[in-house]
Amino acid sequence: xxxxxxxxxxxxxxxxxxxxxxxxxxxxxxVVFTAARRGPVRSDMSLTVTAEAALDEVDAADLLLVxxxxxxxxxxSDGPVLEWLRAxxxxxxxxxxxxxxxxxxxxxxxxxxxxxxxHWACLEELGKLGAEPTGTERVVVxxxxxxxxxxxxxxxLALSLAGRLAGDPVAQSIQLLIEYDPRPPYxxxxxxxxxxxxxxxxxxxxxxxx
Amino acid sequence: xxxxxxxxxxxxxxxxxxxxxxxxxxxxxxVVFTAARRGPVRSDMSLTVTAEAALDEVDAADLLLVxxxxxxxxxxSDGPVLEWLRAxxxxxxxxxxxxxxxxxxxxxxxxxxxxxxxHWACLEELGKLGAEPTGTERVVVxxxxxxxxxxxxxxxLALSLAGRLAGDPVAQSIQLLIEYDPRPPYxxxxxxxxxxxxxxxxxxxxxxxx
Numbered sequence: 060x061x062x063x064x065x066x067x068x069x070x071x072x073x074x075x076x077x078x079x080x081x082x083x084x085x086x087x088x089x090v091v092f093t094a095a096r097r098g099p100v101r102s103d104m105s106l107t108v109t110a111e112a113a114l115d116e117v118d119a120a121d122l123l124l125v126x127x128x129x130x131x132x133x134x135x136s137d138g139p140v141l142e143w144l145r146a147x148x149x150x151x152x153x154x155x156x157x158x159x160x161x162x163x164x165x166x167x168x169x170x171x172x173x174x175x176x177x178h179w180a181c182l183e184e185l186g187k188l189g190a191e192p193t194g195t196e197r198v199v200v201x202x203x204x205x206x207x208x209x210x211x212x213x214x215x216l217a218l219s220l221a222g223r224l225a226g227d228p229v230a231q232s233i234q235l236l237i238e239y240d241p242r243p244p245y246x247x248x249x250x251x252x253x254x255x256x257x258x259x260x261x262x263x264x265x266x267x268x269x
Numbered sequence: 270x271x272x273x274x275x276x277x278x279x280x281x282x283x284x285x286x287x288x289x290x291x292x293x294x295x296x297x298x299x300v301v302f303t304a305a306r307r308g309p310v311r312s313d314m315s316l317t318v319t320a321e322a323a324l325d326e327v328d329a330a331d332l333l334l335v336x337x338x339x340x341x342x343x344x345x346s347d348g349p350v351l352e353w354l355r356a357x358x359x360x361x362x363x364x365x366x367x368x369x370x371x372x373x374x375x376x377x378x379x380x381x382x383x384x385x386x387x388h389w390a391c392l393e394e395l396g397k398l399g400a401e402p403t404g405t406e407r408v409v410v411x412x413x414x415x416x417x418x419x420x421x422x423x424x425x426l427a428l429s430l431a432g433r434l435a436g437d438p439v440a441q442s443i444q445l446l447i448e449y450d451p452r453p454p455y456x457x458x459x460x461x462x463x464x465x466x467x468x469x470x471x472x473x474x475x476x477x478x479x
Contacts, residue, residue: 071290072286072289072290073286073287073289073290073447076282076283076286076287076316077283077286077287079282079283079314079316080281080282080283080314080420080421083314083315083316084314084478085478086478086479090314090315090316092316099319104289104290104293104294104300105293105300105321106286106289106293106300106302106318106319107318107319107321108316108317108318108319109309109316109317109318109319111315111317158448178448179448197450197452198452208448208450209446209447209448210290210446210447210448210449211290211424211447211448211449211450211451212448212450214421214451215451215452215453215454218453218454218455219454222454222455225479227455228467229478229479230454230455231455231457231463231467232457232467232470232471232478232479233478234453234454234455234457234458235457235458235459235460235463235467235468235471236419236420236471236476236478237283237419237420237421237458238368238388238389238418238419238420238421238422238458238459239420239421239451239453239458240407240418240421240422240453240458240459240462241421241424241425241449241451241453241458242407242408242425243425243428243444243449243450243451244425244428244429244432244440244444245428245432245437245440245441245444247441247442247444247445248444248445248447248448248449248450248451249445249448249450250445252450253441253445257438257441257442257445258445260442261442261445261446266446268294268295268296268439268442268443268446269296269435269439269442
């Protein structure tokens with residue numbers, strides 16, 4: 060089973076590494092990190108990871124994952140990346156995204172009329188790109204398209220996909236291996252649970268911290 | 270505030286990237302990924318990340334984080350890495366680990382007699398290395414030493430540290446930004462909640478999946 064992760068400058072590292080840590084452990088998984096060019100790709104905060112293949116070296120995948128991040132902005136115009144997404148999507152069993160990665164899938168016209176989610180700050184834009192955004196579920200599945208909410212939601216997405224792809228016992232083993240028994244120290248992880256004032260402040264300051 | 274992440278071959282990517290995604294967003298944070306040599310470092314499953322500095326280029330840090338992974342095994346013998354850890358630890362406000370990274374801290378004699386945790390499969394070894402292992406908490410703080418349970422526990426560790434370092438509002442904002450409102454699809458994320466048969470099987474097969 061071939062799993063392709065798209066990389067681009069200013070992606071958010073955890074959007075990719077959360078799902079990778081789960082999906083790469085499915086027996087038989089072959090993971091490839093791909094980007095416009097082979098070589099180092101810098102994430103939004105500083106971490107640099109290596110793309111092992113250029114886009115034109117990857118023409119098919121069983122599972123495709125598009126991460127989000129500030130760099131999605133530069134991926135929304137039609138061009139080689141969206142063309143590549145459409146071509147590989149024609150070969151996939153699952154086409155997936157984390158966070159604002161769903162904007163890129165929508166820009167490639169792959170989510171037209173489909174229920175989908177994104178980072179909470181991007182749901183309105185997701186609707187403008189032709190999807191039917193839902194902000195109440197952490198992982199949204201519509202046909203073969205599975206989209207996750209912001210950043211850390213990719214772990215939940217990937218465990219859910221692991222169960223569908225390899226069966227519950229495999230996914231349960233991976234969850235135990237990565238000791239995924241989360242204990243968030245605050246209750247501010249979603250717009251539904253965080254104080255309205257905090258959500259409004261984050262929206263107003265363009266998601267800057269501090 | 271300087272935050273140093275140790276890298277070594279066969280580290281587990283999420284052990285590092287989970288905390289990095291949180292800690293790098295603290296206003297004023299300067300993150301450095303460091304390893305025996307500058308350049309690409311391969312994680313246990315395939316992802317390669319870039320070490321920006323060799324160990325001898327980093328002589329101090331406010332926060333030091335050691336990830337775990339199968340590669341910890343090769344780090345437990347005394348040598349340059351343990352010497353570096355002891356030297357940098359003398360400068361830190363926080364010395365921390367995720368997963369089996371605590372074995373490396375213990376091998377450097379930094380956890381002698383201290384309460385600490387690790388991946389559930391490594392707690393016994395942590396005790397043999399001189400720490401006082403506790404398997405009931407996801408994040409254990411003893412003085413300036415903060416250790417997390419397996420892999421995904423680094424996110425909880427980092428949010429807790431962000432609160433201590435920068436105040437609750439900053440940590441709460443980061444939690445909202447990364448939409449950390451986890452919804453694990455199974456209840457198998459800890460040895461306390463997973464079926465005993467699953468835990469026994471994973472122990473017996475050396476944590477192999479499948």
